[in-house]
Amino acid sequence: MSQQAVNGVSHRGKVLTLDSMNPNVKRVEYAVRGPIVQRAVQIEKELKEGVKKPFTEVIKANIGDAHAMGQKPITFLRQVLALCSYPELLEDNMFPEDAKKRARRILESCGGHSIGAYSASQGIECIRQDVARYIERRDGGIPSSPDNIYLSTGASDAIVTMLKLLVCGEGRSRTGVMISIPQYPLYSAALADLGAVQISYYLDEDKCWSLDVAELRRALNAARQHCNPRVLCIINPGNPTGQVQSRQCIEDVIRFAKEEHLFLMADEVYQDNVYAEGCKFHSFKKVLFEMGPEYSSTVEMASFHSTSKCYMGECGFRGGYMEVINMDPEVKAQLTKLVSVRLCPPVPGQALLDLVVNPPQPDEPSYTTFMKERTAVLAALAEKARLTEETFNTVPGITCNPVQGAMYTFPRITLPQKAIDKAKEEGQVPDMYYCMRLLEEEGICLVPGSGFGQREGTFHFRMTILPPTEKLKVVLQKIREFHLRFTQEFS
């Protein structure tokens, strides 16, 4: 007799159970906030409660969360946000005039002059204008229209919305979406949720995680047997792999997309995070337009940007935008309708985005401080990118490509066969076992490579390079010691 019947409660079981829930949701996986992070949070609680550990704090290097790692907010951005939140401060003398000017302009474009009003679903018009002008400056004058800009709740929101528009068909006609392996798991999660077919193309680890069109073609041809490939997703600079694509590579990808009739999704949220000498960010849009009208008037594309990364790292505000190019006007109307159901992206995030695309100018009072803060963040990241690569490459059993851009390293780890066997015994994939051990023994939280995808038989982890330099040195040293100890243990 069941417990419920014992209590005299008639019971048919729950309406919503693991068996009766949306099966697509069950297939969703998001390693960046997966079981290892849950365990990290638990350990933090245990430390607070006084449980003795071999370390005194957990360092969460699992996610690109700059402020959580101690990076200070950029003064100008926060001054304007405070002014927008409490416009009475506009009367105060403590804020510079350019901050007040920006705040007034944003407030004037809000309903009732309040960031508490809903905005247009596509985003506040004057901010979309500023975004378009930013893109034009970035791309050497190639025109951008505010009508093609959609503000969003972080880049993730826009990426999922765009994928949702593109997915249709059943069985062999089901939409296939090409994503890199390793990938940022938002993509695989969104595809699982939408019931779309994931088409994996592999980045070449031996060539600094570069993208090879022959590999794109191999993956595409294989996929054509069982689905309808329609979309090609690119992350540049790369997450989790940190590579920065060459102009030539981007041109090849665009040519491939056109030949194969694919919609291009260019995830360019790390466009200001380029560190390696000789590397430069080239936007897909700029390259597309430089390839001439045969391309620029036909290839359909969406490009994504965010306020969460770059020098500002304002993840909590969930600001972002996408620009759509060559999108069918009828589809654009459908997109506008779709985003209107959620009413609007958070207005504080929209305001923040406005400041990012329209920062202080040389003749404005906040310019010097702003530039000093911005440069300091980016210079420190460049230093940490170099430090990370160098240190890892001194460890036998770890090989690490240069962190050319973004905020992560994705080093390859060689695991002894005995460790692989041990992991299987414990019912874990080997790199999860490795990362869990590292967490328990050193208090460092990384994400196993299996959460991003990797070639069969290879193992990696993703680590952000965001901890402050002195702390990063400690982290790298601890991983080094752990790796040697771990390898020793299973040799």
Place this chain on the structure above:
Amino acid sequence: MSQQAVNGVSHRGKVLTLDSMNPNVKRVEYAVRGPIVQRAVQIEKELKEGVKKPFTEVIKANIGDAHAMGQKPITFLRQVLALCSYPELLEDNMFPEDAKKRARRILESCGGHSIGAYSASQGIECIRQDVARYIERRDGGIPSSPDNIYLSTGASDAIVTMLKLLVCGEGRSRTGVMISIPQYPLYSAALADLGAVQISYYLDEDKCWSLDVAELRRALNAARQHCNPRVLCIINPGNPTGQVQSRQCIEDVIRFAKEEHLFLMADEVYQDNVYAEGCKFHSFKKVLFEMGPEYSSTVEMASFHSTSKCYMGECGFRGGYMEVINMDPEVKAQLTKLVSVRLCPPVPGQALLDLVVNPPQPDEPSYTTFMKERTAVLAALAEKARLTEETFNTVPGITCNPVQGAMYTFPRITLPQKAIDKAKEEGQVPDMYYCMRLLEEEGICLVPGSGFGQREGTFHFRMTILPPTEKLKVVLQKIREFHLRFTQEFS
């Protein structure tokens, strides 16, 4: 020869067209921001450009957007938000100590003490604790656990997420979701997007838009022929209909949900917006628990709340939460995983929610001003609710139920047959034709009843009661005159 071929550009047509896009998205409709609002925005632009109209401004009474209608933000909320945005202000003397205290507590619970850090995906823990305590106070001490609270990007986000979990099956096994008619079109839009089956139950206009269990049963039995009904959605206080459910009615609904094995979704975002004498807000959770363990330990439920409505009207911040009750722990783990893909709700919206559930107390310096502002907003709304009902009911051909709660009126309009014929000629549904004419002639933007659903052959519109009293009087007078003129024209 196509234009493309003329230009020498080989072209296979677009990848993404109306024919090749996600068909579910095409079925999505969201009248609150539909064609009439797009026309309203266009007219505003025309006015700015100097085009002569029979009016000088467009009054957008289509959406519950308090600040856009001139409502001032609550001082305390905005002071704390400014402090959280720019913590240097904590050193300043211009802010009261209780505002500083709240800001410090929120900042201390943020990664790196910055609202620019990601929060936990479920929301900041101390804010979830405050929400749970708020619910306990509201419900006379019935326990609430922070583990059952999920912060969200407005209530819409949580509602869509919850529906997504619940939808599965194909053909006759496809999940059916019961929604009221008239309804808030987020529901029909989300169901179309998810490919779920909408089961419409009708509210009784003759009985003040009340909900009758016999009608629920009729709708359910009819739906069982073609789908698998699993969910019952209730909006209380009602949107667009403004009714407030009696305790008895809620009890009947809960009993029905239990008998018929349905998951209950209680949209309670207007819980502080109750105006009519003798009406009181009863939360579904409180009633559920008062019905005894046979109910409180079995009926699965989610309740939704938001920072966008009530007295604060902070729509732009996109703050909200849901509380889940009796949810299967395995499903809860899936829910937590699903929300983690979008990383976290906007942190400024989370902070705002914290202030709403944890407002100034009588012994704190901001209490008097806060209460004065809060009471003024709610008293004005009550007055406008009364004014709206009274005025409409003096117009021949308009009948209007009392606005017991929420922020809308949904009066019934009698349209002459010739007007209905004229609308058909113009290819519009009759109430859209009516509302478009009103917009063009008087500059007032309402939403046609067809956007919310209504009994065949009846016509309505939804109007917010949010404009300031003096402006609302003008709006009501203009609608009165328009209605008489319109009726005259087609008689």
